[in-house]
Amino acid sequence: MVYNTLMNFWQRIKAEKGMILALSPMDGVSDYPFRSISKKYGQMDLVFTEFANVEGVCLSKSTQILNHFDFDQAQRPLIAQIFGKTPKYFKQVAVLLCEMGVDGIDINMGCPAPTVSSHGSGAGLIRTPDLAREIIQSVQDGVREWGEGLLLENCPDISSQTITALRDKKKFFALTEADRQKLPTVSVKTRIGIAQDEVENWLPNLTQMNLAAISLHGRTLKQSYSGLSNWEVIAKAAAIVKQNSPNTIFLGNGDVFDYEQAKQKVTDHGVDGVLIGRASFGRPFVFLPQDKRTEFLKAHNLFAIALEHAKLYEETYGQKERYSFLPMRKHLAWYTKGVEQAALIRSELVRSNSAAEVEEILKKHQLI
Numbered sequence: 200m201v202y203n204t205l206m207n208f209w210q211r212i213k214a215e216k217g218m219i220l221a222l223s224p225m226d227g228v229s230d231y232p233f234r235s236i237s238k239k240y241g242q243m244d245l246v247f248t249e250f251a252n253v254e255g256v257c258l259s260k261s262t263q264i265l266n267h268f269d270f271d272q273a274q275r276p277l278i279a280q281i282f283g284k285t286p287k288y289f290k291q292v293a294v295l296l297c298e299m300g301v302d303g304i305d306i307n308m309g310c311p312a313p314t315v316s317s318h319g320s321g322a323g324l325i326r327t328p329d330l331a332r333e334i335i336q337s338v339q340d341g342v343r344e345w346g347e348g349l350l351l352e353n354c355p356d357i358s359s360q361t362i363t364a365l366r367d368k369k370k371f372f373a374l375t376e377a378d379r380q381k382l383p384t385v386s387v388k389t390r391i392g393i394a395q396d397e398v399e400n401w402l403p404n405l406t407q408m409n410l411a412a413i414s415l416h417g418r419t420l421k422q423s424y425s426g427l428s429n430w431e432v433i434a435k436a437a438a439i440v441k442q443n444s445p446n447t448i449f450l451g452n453g454d455v456f457d458y459e460q461a462k463q464k465v466t467d468h469g470v471d472g473v474l475i476g477r478a479s480f481g482r483p484f485v486f487l488p489q490d491k492r493t494e495f496l497k498a499h500n501l502f503a504i505a506l507e508h509a510k511l512y513e514e515t516y517g518q519k520e521r522y523s524f525l526p527m528r529k530h531l532a533w534y535t536k537g538v539e540q541a542a543l544i545r546s547e548l549v550r551s552n553s554a555a556e557v558e559e560i561l562k563k564h565q566l567i
């Protein structure tokens with residue numbers, strides 16, 4: 200095994216395991232409880248947070264947005280994803296994430312949602328490569344300057360409320376005291392182009408930035424989630440990244456359903472690993488190899504896991520202002536996939552308002 204202490208965690212996992220399997224970032228889905236349950240039962244190598252807007256972190260009066268970055272030791276290596284279009288805010292949020300002790304900072308250059316991309320953020324940055332590079336540089340500067348002693352208090356757009364909220368968080372989440380020797384890695388997740396494959400022109404903007412990793416979803420901005428992820432283009436992009444920036448880890452993404460498919464993509468398409476998103480809904484075991492998956496399904500009742508998830512959701516957010524159980528309901532529906540009487544059980548679960556109600560429904564149907 201080729202292994203040395205100068206490797207970052209991406210390179211180390213690749214060297215140790217031959218490939219990297221990660222939980223893809225998903226807004227409105229990959230919150231703290233989902234990541235906890237997914238990691239506990241799926242044992243994937245890396246988890247990404249859902250994205251948070253850097254303008255929001257810096258300009259919003261509320262500090263709720265910081266909840267996106269909550270994590271504990273079990274979720275490490277934890278990669279916090281951010282999006283936006285303003286370099287100076289990216290830099291300051293990078294400092295904040297360093298303070299939180301995350302392992303990696305990922306910049307979203309792939310979101311196709313009009314609310315994001317039409318303002319020039321997310322996949323909209325593919326249209327403005329100079330700004331995209333400036334943003335990467337700003338995040339890298341923030342990380343480096345934090346390592347050299349820059350304090351959050353010296354960041355002009357981070358409010359005192361945000362600084363206080365961050366200190367409070369440190370009491371509740373098992374963060375190690377931020378160690379200025381351990382700098383987070385900087386990576387980018389993007390798409391293959393705006394309306395067509397543009398990887399030959401777009402990717403060199405990223406590969407010249409000395410990124411730790413690049414993740415590529417094989418669809419264009421225009422495609423959003425229609426059609427299929429184009430793994431031929433991902434393979435071409437893998438070759439470009441290996442040629443231009445051999446130390447950068449390159450992950451492919453899109454329409455991969457389980458461990459074996461991910462492994463096949465690594466073999467056939469030259470990627471270092473794969474991100475799995477939607478296939479993991481209600482199915483944390485998709486990250487496990489077939490033999491472990493079979494063992495898992497023998498040993499665990501998925502509905503007991505659904506209830507554990509609901510309890511953790513309540514524990515995590517129950518005390519927060521504007522708490523709602525609503526976002527948990529979709530997860531409950533996903534856990535019913537493929538079971539007998541799924542429609543009936545789902546119709547009851549999606550009306551539940553608490554973990555106690557979930558427990559009652561599951562007991563009534565003798566599912567736990």
Ligand SMILES: Cc1cc2nc3c(=O)[nH]c(=O)nc-3n(C[C@H](O)[C@H](O)[C@H](O)COP(=O)(O)O)c2cc1C
Pocket residue numbers: 223224225226227228248249250280307309310388416452453454455474475476477478
């Ligand atoms: C509900 C939802 C939310 C998403 N939010 C994000 C996000 O916050 N950041 C991001 O980079 N990608 C986001 N994505 C894209 C996924 O990370 C992934 O690239 C895409 O779903 C394709 O992978 P899959 O076929 O494995 O799901 C989101 C996708 C979905 C379905």
